[in-house]
Structure formats: structure tokens, C-alpha cells
Amino acid sequence: MKPLNRTFSIAPMLDWTDRHYRYLARLMSAELLLYTEMVTTGAIIHGKGDYLAYNEEEHPLALQLGGSNVHDLAICAKLAAERGYDEINLNVGCPSDRVQSGRFGACLMEEPALVAECVNAMRAVADIPVTVKTRIGIDDQDSYEFLTEFVETVRDSGCDAFIIHARKAWLQGLSPKENREIPPLDYDRVYRLKGDYPELSISINGGIKSLEECKTHLTKLDGVMVGREAYQNPYMLAEIDQQLCGIEKPVLSRDAVLEKFIPYIEKHLQAGGRLNHITRHMTGLFQGEAGSRIWRRYISENAHKPGSGIEVIEQARKNMIS
Structure with missing residues (x-):
């Protein structure tokens, strides 16, 4: 083992x-x-x-x-x-x-x-x-x-x-x-x-x-x-x-992490799960970046609403960079 x-x-x-x-x-x-x-x-x-x-x-x-x-x-x-x-x-x-x-x-x-x-x-x-x-x-x-x-x-x-x-x-x-x-x-x-x-x-x-x-x-x-x-x-x-582990590989960007996470979130929603069950863990993903407070606030205010989907995450990201 x-x-x-x-x-x-x-x-x-x-x-x-x-x-x-x-x-x-x-x-x-x-x-x-x-x-x-x-x-x-x-x-x-x-x-x-x-x-x-x-x-x-x-x-x-x-x-x-x-x-x-x-x-x-x-x-x-x-x-x-x-x-x-x-x-x-x-x-x-x-x-x-x-x-x-x-x-x-x-x-x-x-x-x-x-x-x-x-x-x-x-x-x-x-x-x-x-x-x-x-x-x-x-x-x-x-x-x-x-x-x-x-x-x-x-x-x-x-x-x-x-x-x-x-x-x-x-x-x-x-x-x-x-x-x-x-x-x-x-x-x-x-x-x-x-x-x-x-x-x-x-x-x-x-x-x-x-x-x-x-x-x-x-x-x-x-x-x-x-x-x-x-x-x-x-x-x-x-x-x-x-x-820490000495492995040579590219560091994923925050947006790349988000992109890789989206299919998992979609699967959760399709199974009847709520968006905020997952997004509550993502509010700090852009910590230290310009617009991070906008990201946190939009998700906090919208992810808990009935029927909320991936569009909430996409809009939160757009709001950060607009």
C-alpha cells in the first residue's frame, strides 16, 4: 500500500x-x-x-x-x-x-x-x-x-x-x-x-x-x-x-478552477440539489482580487433563491470585471 x-x-x-x-x-x-x-x-x-x-x-x-x-x-x-x-x-x-x-x-x-x-x-x-x-x-x-x-x-x-x-x-x-x-x-x-x-x-x-x-x-x-x-x-x-510537493506543472488560474467546477455544479443541480449548497464554499475563490467583494455579494444575495442556476455564477464573474 x-x-x-x-x-x-x-x-x-x-x-x-x-x-x-x-x-x-x-x-x-x-x-x-x-x-x-x-x-x-x-x-x-x-x-x-x-x-x-x-x-x-x-x-x-x-x-x-x-x-x-x-x-x-x-x-x-x-x-x-x-x-x-x-x-x-x-x-x-x-x-x-x-x-x-x-x-x-x-x-x-x-x-x-x-x-x-x-x-x-x-x-x-x-x-x-x-x-x-x-x-x-x-x-x-x-x-x-x-x-x-x-x-x-x-x-x-x-x-x-x-x-x-x-x-x-x-x-x-x-x-x-x-x-x-x-x-x-x-x-x-x-x-x-x-x-x-x-x-x-x-x-x-x-x-x-x-x-x-x-x-x-x-x-x-x-x-x-x-x-x-x-x-x-x-x-x-x-x-x-x-x-510544497516539488511537482512541475502549470498553476491553474482562478477562472480555470471555476471552469472545471461548473460540470460538477450542473450535475448537483440536475440531481435536485440547491446552488447555494455549493456556492457557499466558493465565496473566497477570488479573495485578494479586484472585484472580489462584488463576487461575494452577488453570490450571497442570489444563489439561495429557488431555481438559481449556473447563470448566477456567470453573472457574478461578469460583474467583477465590468
């Missing part, structure tokens, strides 16, 4: 990194590793929708699971492998109250033995990598020793790849949004972790806004994971393959 390229990945973001956004991202980079939104084991096992659906073009694609029930995680891991996912990632980083009440997310950092058991159970039934995304600590348990004890325990279950959000999480008193902004970033701690455990694949997440920053992190680490910047300014992905 060919190892996954972890040089650059897009963070799992609830309500943002759905299959439409992921398709758009893949148009711009063949090499980046995509992650689904976090999906709970309960949704997959008991939900009425197909929570494992994706477009074949999205590969390589990782499923991020939320849960702590060993049996349920094993069921979901087996299903994910059967459906063709390339990786399963366990969420040990989300600090929201709802997630904590379900005993998963960042609060699991307090239970490394349980996380190890979960990883072991998933690896036993799935022949694809099982990885863990975590924080550098929680609440007052934020020493380097706390982090290394967690990593070592989980490593011993067979997990050899970790994505580290370089902030600790406050489980009480801060919202998920505040937990992405208020606890200070500590990149050096993640660098130290890689130095002490060189055999592990260590990727870094948190506050990364440019490809230049990515290059800096990649001098010390195996991968970078970018979240909000990759969503709000998706065109940053257009040079991933060239700048």
Missing part, C-alpha cells in the same frame, strides 16, 4: 469541509490529503443519511471519527475501509461541550489508555492507517510530559501518525471558536515532539496562513494541516503541488 502524502492536509471543519468543498479543493491540488468533517459513530451506525458518502475524485481522503466506544469505532472503521477511505482519524482535539458530553474529543487526552484501545480496535478491522488528531494539552494538564505520555501510550497501540493542534484546549469556559484563538500557539513544543520521536509522522495544525509558513514548518515536521485559511482563501491550494 502506497504511503499517504501528509505534506499538506486540510483540517476537518464541521459544516465546512463537506463533499462539495472537498471536490473544489481537489481540483486545485492532486497531492493534498483531504479530511471529512468529524462524523460521530452514532451518526454512522444509527443515522438515517449516508454519512460515509463522498466523490471518488476526492482521494486521498481520510474519515475523521468522533467517539470513544471501542466496539462502535471498530464497526465504523470497518465500514470506512470497505467504502474505500484512505485513512481513519480519531478526534481527540474538539473541545465543545456537546462533544465532551459524548465522551470524545479533547477530553480523551485524559484517557490515553482508552484512546490506545480505540486505535487498536480500529486497526484490527481496517487495513488502512489509523491516526489521531489531538491538542498539546487540556486545562492545567499542559506539560510536555503530559503530551509525551499520551503520545507514547497511543503509539504503543500501533498509531504512528499524529496531527497536533499546537494549542491546548480549555474544556470549560471557552467556546470552540475561542479555543481556536485564545490559548497561545506553541509550535516549538510540536517541533520538540518530532525531535524526541523521529520515527513518528508528526503534522502541525493551528494558525497557519500561508505557504511560506508551511515551508518553515516542513523543515522540522512531516506535514502541515491548514483549516480556516484553506477554506476562506481556497485559491491558496492552487500552488500546493508545485511549492
Whole structure:
């Protein structure tokens, strides 16, 4: 099995990194590793929708699971492998109250033995990598020793790849949004972790806004994971393959990306989907370009209307350059 390229990945973001956004991202980079939104084991096992659906073009694609029930995680891991996912990632980083009440997310950092058991159970039934995304600590348990004890325990279950959000999480008193902004970033701690455990694949997440920053992190680490910047300014992905992965090929223009995306949107509309289900992911495509506010505004004001079609996108682009 060919190892996954972890040089650059897009963070799992609830309500943002759905299959439409992921398709758009893949148009711009063949090499980046995509992650689904976090999906709970309960949704997959008991939900009425197909929570494992994706477009074949999205590969390589990782499923991020939320849960702590060993049996349920094993069921979901087996299903994910059967459906063709390339990786399963366990969420040990989300600090929201709802997630904590379900005993998963960042609060699991307090239970490394349980996380190890979960990883072991998933690896036993799935022949694809099982990885863990975590924080550098929680609440007052934020020493380097706390982090290394967690990593070592989980490593011993067979997990050899970790994505580290370089902030600790406050489980009480801060919202998920505040937990992405208020606890200070500590990149050096993640660098130290890689130095002490060189055999592990260590990727870094948190506050990364440019490809230049990515290059800096990649001098010390195996991968970078970018979240909000990759969503709000998706065109940053257009040079991933060239700048970070050393692949010589032309960089697609924004209009070329748009042209390649149109058939996908048309297929979605023909199947009864709504235009704004997709265009909400495209409002940042022209960020930094002249007329980008005109683009955003026209799409925001018109894509949600009943019967809206491709003409809304075409008109938005015309308005930008007129």
C-alpha cells in the first residue's frame, strides 16, 4: 500500500469541509490529503443519511471519527475501509461541550489508555492507517510530559501518525471558536515532539496562513494541516503541488478552477440539489482580487433563491470585471 502524502492536509471543519468543498479543493491540488468533517459513530451506525458518502475524485481522503466506544469505532472503521477511505482519524482535539458530553474529543487526552484501545480496535478491522488528531494539552494538564505520555501510550497501540493542534484546549469556559484563538500557539513544543520521536509522522495544525509558513514548518515536521485559511482563501491550494510537493506543472488560474467546477455544479443541480449548497464554499475563490467583494455579494444575495442556476455564477464573474 502506497504511503499517504501528509505534506499538506486540510483540517476537518464541521459544516465546512463537506463533499462539495472537498471536490473544489481537489481540483486545485492532486497531492493534498483531504479530511471529512468529524462524523460521530452514532451518526454512522444509527443515522438515517449516508454519512460515509463522498466523490471518488476526492482521494486521498481520510474519515475523521468522533467517539470513544471501542466496539462502535471498530464497526465504523470497518465500514470506512470497505467504502474505500484512505485513512481513519480519531478526534481527540474538539473541545465543545456537546462533544465532551459524548465522551470524545479533547477530553480523551485524559484517557490515553482508552484512546490506545480505540486505535487498536480500529486497526484490527481496517487495513488502512489509523491516526489521531489531538491538542498539546487540556486545562492545567499542559506539560510536555503530559503530551509525551499520551503520545507514547497511543503509539504503543500501533498509531504512528499524529496531527497536533499546537494549542491546548480549555474544556470549560471557552467556546470552540475561542479555543481556536485564545490559548497561545506553541509550535516549538510540536517541533520538540518530532525531535524526541523521529520515527513518528508528526503534522502541525493551528494558525497557519500561508505557504511560506508551511515551508518553515516542513523543515522540522512531516506535514502541515491548514483549516480556516484553506477554506476562506481556497485559491491558496492552487500552488500546493508545485511549492510544497516539488511537482512541475502549470498553476491553474482562478477562472480555470471555476471552469472545471461548473460540470460538477450542473450535475448537483440536475440531481435536485440547491446552488447555494455549493456556492457557499466558493465565496473566497477570488479573495485578494479586484472585484472580489462584488463576487461575494452577488453570490450571497442570489444563489439561495429557488431555481438559481449556473447563470448566477456567470453573472457574478461578469460583474467583477465590468
